[in-house]
Amino acid sequence: MCATCGCDTHTHSHSHSHSHTHDHGEKHIAVEKDVLYENNLLAARNRGFFDAKNILAINLVSSPGSGKTTLLERTLTDLKDTVNFSVIEGDQQTTRDADRIHATGTKVVQINTGKGCHLDAHMVMHALQGMHPHENGIVFIENVGNLVCPAMFDLGEKERVVVMSVTEGDDKPLKYPDMFHTSHLCIINKIDLLPYVPFSLDKAIANAKRINPKLEVITLSCTSGEGLDKWYQWLESKKS
Template identity: 65%
Template sequence: MVELEQNILHRNQLLAERNRGYFAAKNMLAINLVSSPGSGKTSVLERTLREMKDRTDFYVIEGDQQTFNDADRIDAVGVPVVQVNTGQGCHLESDMVQQALQKLKPRDGSLLFIENVGNLVCPAMFDLGENYRVVIISTTEGDDKPIKYPDMFHSAQLCLINKIDLLPYVNFEVEKAMDYARRVNPHIEFLEVSATNGEGMDAWYAWLEARQTENS
């Protein structure tokens, strides 16, 4: 089983490097969005695309085990999207991203969002060739998520804390969540946002634009 896992990860890494080369050649920024189910990942993405789509070219790869629900939501915003259903799989892999890119045919200098399957375990192991990994947690989850799922937070560059509009009504301590995340990744950054009322989203947009400028 260990040898099989090593072979799978090795093959995935080779294809991830190919994706990385593709993104670099096309001067693209690729963001891998990861979270547990229900964190508001698609809602954050929807609002981001709706409010930023006039600033740059966006493309989206949607990962889910079943249904086209999330892809339909992105399509309604008017952004090119490809749905990848993984069936019994709990994560996207680099070959799935590669196949989706062949369908999307993104323009040079564009920004690609890869919305991974809702899971804080398996996606942490699979590099997709992305430039940045952004993990989203919400105030309706436990603030101990970072130490319960350390690999995901160790591999992420940014943590979005979503649903901050609900802080008065839930038992979630933002500083505690940040402290736990820094224990496994001292370099991780944080932004507090609400996809519902837009609070903090401008800082998220500024972060994206800064990364795109750095990447150009």
């Protein structure tokens, strides 16, 4: 079990006794610190790699069903003639999302985490070694759908983008503050469904800003295309 979040991962496997002593608690904290320390060292290496090749690395995080794979598909299709993209696709099982990305003509590497609920810097480093992403391009890292554990793991990205949708509830930032606090941009997706769901854009944005006053917010719909231009402008501003 990964001591940091309680999930099984391929890269960090720790066994725990069922003791509930004070000593056990101290060991748990020590292992957690060790896991995050090792992860942060590797994240720094990934960051150095991205910087050396002038690659904009973006960690896409969300809960399941927010539409981040659809957002990626739309982005890759619309901008592939002007930007060199590569994608690292994280899922617990199957290659379905990676297959969707591959269909756009984009270079993609699939990482299956099994029971693991997040990507870590070690997984990303191995993916990069097999991928050879384009210099001066953009690497999207689509994390496992989870708003808790991925917040703790730096992957070496330059930007962290949290995606939520209007079908999830406008209190999402208050329920998962760490993820919104560590992100640079919040995308509120599926705004074409606003007439049909009890969701307040104003409340959602206010809640997100309450957690992170510096957080940028873009509202869009991959179905209607509304707001996608703002997302593309944001990407261009971060790439230059």
